[in-house]
Structures are given as C-alpha cells and as structure tokens.
Amino acid sequence: MRVYHTIIFAVLIFFRIVPSDVRAETIAFGVGEWSPFVGEKLHDKGLYSKLVAEFFEKNGFQVALEFYPWRRSLELVRSGTLPATFPWSFTEDRQPDFYYPKRPIGxxxxxxxxxxxxxxxxxxxxxxxxxxxxxxxxxxxxxxxxxxxxxxxxxxxxxxxxxxxxxxxxxxxxxxxxxxxxxxxxxxxxxxxxxxxxxxxxxxxxxxxPVFILFSKKHPLGKKMMDVWDARPSVN
Structure with missing residues (x-):
C-alpha cells in the first residue's frame, strides 16, 4: 500500500511541476465530408486528415476532428470556438479572420x-x-x-x-x-x-x-499551431 501511495504521489507531483506547454495539448479541427480527403467514416478519417493528425501528433499535440457542415466548421473557427479547419483554398475575403500558413496541405x-x-x-x-x-x-x-x-x-x-x-x-x-x-x-x-x-x-x-489549413485569429492556439505547421517541409 505504501508503494501504491508513493506512485500516486509521484504522478501528482509530475503534473504539478511539469510546465503545461510540455504536456500534449488537445487541438480540435472543424471539418466536413469531402471524400477521399476528409470523411468521418473513411480510413484514418481521410487522406488529408491522416496527414494533418500525424504531423501535429509528432509535434506534441493530441488531435481531434469535429465534423460539421462546412459552413459551420468555418464559422466555428472564425469565431475562435475552434482553432483550425481544413482544407480550404485561398480567398482574400477570409484573410481578416484567418491565418493562412505558408505551407499548403497539397x-x-x-x-x-x-x-x-x-x-x-x-x-x-x-x-x-x-x-x-x-x-x-x-x-x-x-x-x-x-x-x-x-x-x-x-x-x-x-x-x-x-x-x-x-x-x-x-x-x-x-x-x-x-x-x-x-x-x-x-x-x-x-x-x-x-x-x-x-x-x-x-x-x-x-x-x-494549393489548399490550406485555416487557423483562427481569435483562438489562443491559432498562431502557435500555424507556426508549428509552417516548420514542415514544402509540398510540391
């Protein structure tokens, strides 16, 4: 019993002393159905979903996909409720509300x-x-x-x-x-x-x-996520 209590105490101390930015943050992407690139019932949730999830997970994030109609996904990211959505092409009218990264998905x-x-x-x-x-x-x-x-x-x-x-x-x-x-x-x-x-x-x-991840300018993780994404190699 003493060993058990010691382990629990050590775990609690770890989470108290390890800075929050070292622990994996959960990031949720607003997406919709667009097979074969994104889809709730597709293998790995689609080709682009797999690419995005694997990249951010390798960089210390936990990734969740939330499926909505596309317009709803865009508005949730625009408002800052969610940090990002993909895939979208570039349009000038979205620039005031979203960060466009340098690197496209494809x-x-x-x-x-x-x-x-x-x-x-x-x-x-x-x-x-x-x-x-x-x-x-x-x-x-x-x-x-x-x-x-x-x-x-x-x-x-x-x-x-x-x-x-x-x-x-x-x-x-x-x-x-x-x-x-x-x-x-x-x-x-x-x-x-x-x-x-x-x-x-x-x-x-x-x-x-090119198609991109759009990152929210109102969500606290939007800029951070974009900077992490832009550190990846260019897509040809």
Missing part, C-alpha cells in the same frame, strides 16, 4: 461538370471570364472559393448548402455547370446520382490550386 485540380447532352462536343473553360462569355449558369456550395468571383462577374449563380443539391440541379438541367475538385467530384457524382451519373461529363482541369 495541390488540387478544379474542373467543370456539365450535362453531356447540353455540350455534346465538350466544354472548354479556362477562367471565370470564359463562364461569363459563354452565358453559362452555375450552381455552387456556400462559402466555396468561386462564390464571390461568380457573383462579381454577373454570372447566374445558384447557391446551395450541400453538394447533393448541386449534383441534382445539374443532372436535372436546372443549371449549366458545377465547379468541383476532379477527385471528389468523380466520387460524389457516382454516389449521389447513381444511374443518372452517366449523363454528366467534365472538362479538363482549369485551375490547379
């Missing part, structure tokens, strides 16, 4: 999805201006990078909260195009539309962009 391709019967010869798009000049209507998800550029260009734009709504609007011919990452889009097209997915085709990539 690079992704955006493509244009469209109905085959609407554009039987394919569709070549190289910019937002091309969408406007062709008089195309678009559907998009709230708070995605293209939202403001499409609106500012005067393009007919239909905003939805979930990608299921976007895919169904496209398949039913209510809009001309839907912009999405090629890897995610090919998976989600098949999952959401099933047999109807064959009516949808896509363009060649028109945009290759």
């Amino acid at each position: 690079f992704l391709n955006d493509v244009i999805y469209y109905r085959r019967d609407r554009f039987p010869n394919g569709l070549t798009i190289n910019s937002i201006n091309d969408i406007r000049s062709k008089g195309l209507s678009a559907v998009g998800i709230s708070d995605y990078w293209y939202q403001n550029p499409l609106k500012e260009a005067g393009i007919e734009y239909h905003e939805v909260s979930y990608d299921e709504q976007a895919w169904k609007m496209l398949a039913l011919g209510r809009v001309d195009i839907f912009i999405e990452n090629d890897v995610v889009g090919d998976r989600r097209k098949a999952s959401v539309l099933q047999n109807m997915s064959t009516v949808i085709d896509r363009s060649e990539p028109f945009r290759r962009v």
